[in-house]
Amino acid sequence: MSDPKLDLEIVRFVAAPRAKVWQAWSDPHILKQWWCPKPWMTEVRAFDFRSGGAFHTFMSGPDGGESDNPGLFLEVVPRERIIWTSMLVAGWRPATPWLGMTGIFTLADEGSGTRYTACCLHKDDADRKKHEDMGFFDGWGIMIQQLQEVAQSLP
Amino acid sequence: MSDPKLDLEIVRFVAAPRAKVWQAWSDPHILKQWWCPKPWMTEVRAFDFRSGGAFHTFMSGPDGGESDNPGLFLEVVPRERIIWTSMLVAGWRPATPWLGMTGIFTLADEGSGTRYTACCLHKDDADRKKHEDMGFFDGWGIMIQQLQEVAQSLP
Numbered sequence: 001m002s003d004p005k006l007d008l009e010i011v012r013f014v015a016a017p018r019a020k021v022w023q024a025w026s027d028p029h030i031l032k033q034w035w036c037p038k039p040w041m042t043e044v045r046a047f048d049f050r051s052g053g054a055f056h057t058f059m060s061g062p063d064g065g066e067s068d069n070p071g072l073f074l075e076v077v078p079r080e081r082i083i084w085t086s087m088l089v090a091g092w093r094p095a096t097p098w099l100g101m102t103g104i105f106t107l108a109d110e111g112s113g114t115r116y117t118a119c120c121l122h123k124d125d126a127d128r129k130k131h132e133d134m135g136f137f138d139g140w141g142i143m144i145q146q147l148q149e150v151a152q153s154l155p
Numbered sequence: 156m157s158d159p160k161l162d163l164e165i166v167r168f169v170a171a172p173r174a175k176v177w178q179a180w181s182d183p184h185i186l187k188q189w190w191c192p193k194p195w196m197t198e199v200r201a202f203d204f205r206s207g208g209a210f211h212t213f214m215s216g217p218d219g220g221e222s223d224n225p226g227l228f229l230e231v232v233p234r235e236r237i238i239w240t241s242m243l244v245a246g247w248r249p250a251t252p253w254l255g256m257t258g259i260f261t262l263a264d265e266g267s268g269t270r271y272t273a274c275c276l277h278k279d280d281a282d283r284k285k286h287e288d289m290g291f292f293d294g295w296g297i298m299i300q301q302l303q304e305v306a307q308s309l310p
Contacts, residue, residue, distance in 0.1 A: 087242040088257070092238055093278065094276065101249060124251070
């Protein structure tokens with residue numbers, strides 16, 4: 001389903017059981033610990049973890065930079081898949097995103113750990129390239145590394 | 156949930172049982188008979204009637220006018236509710252709509268007929284006004300009248 005001309009995809013082995021990775025995703029107090037590359041900080045402003053539920057993160061950096069990302073969960077399949085978009089906000093309302101994207105996160109068992117796939121869909125090649133040039137692979141790669149560390153630390 | 160500054164809403168009594176109204180909505184061969192004000196014609200290019208399924212209509216008028224409306228079903232609750240948006244297309248991909256909107260259609264029993272609510276959500280007041288000025292209430296009102304006629308004709 002992923003289209004290399006429009007999408008950006010990262011597939012990683014995460015050395016933590018799938019249940020722990022899911023736990024790190026499904027609790028906003030845990031999610032904020034790994035959601036953006038440190039030392040940037042995440043504030044979770046909405047986390048209604050169901051199809052049609054608001055998902056709003058606000059990130060801020062030590063240099064005063066900010067990134068406001070309101071959006072919506074489109075699909076939540078426990079321990080398997082989360083789909084989120086910036087194109088809609090609470091109540092399915094059309095949004096005005098700084099970048100139109102849909103993130104599809106897939107979890108599968110792989111040995112004693114988790115095969116984690118993060119795919120970001122865009123409307124066209126220009127948006128894909130813009131996102132890649134902003135440092136998508138570094139940024140989302142660090143997020144996954146942080147996700148692994150947090151998942152491993154869960155009791 | 157409807158916000159009068161951002162949304163356009165029509166509430167009508169449809170003189171046909173809810174099961175017939177649902178039937179007229181859920182079958183693309185029937186939907187095309189009432190979807191746009193005649194003599195404009197509707198071609199249903201995609202109708203995957205489930206959450207995340209493509210919904211694409213293409214309308215053409217006798218004067219050569221055309222309106223292309225790719226989109227996605229966000230929620231389908233049998234006999235109760237259909238939610239559709241122009242902000243996403245097949246596979247949850249961000250779209251490039253000529254007008255960003257989410258349509259929420261609600262069916263409820265009312266006497267021997269159906270209380271039919273059609274609500275169109277926009278991202279801001281400018282889009283709401285643009286849609287209203289394009290003749291939203293006339294257009295969607297005629298659609299509902301046509302929907303009633305088609306629902307009444309079903310065996």
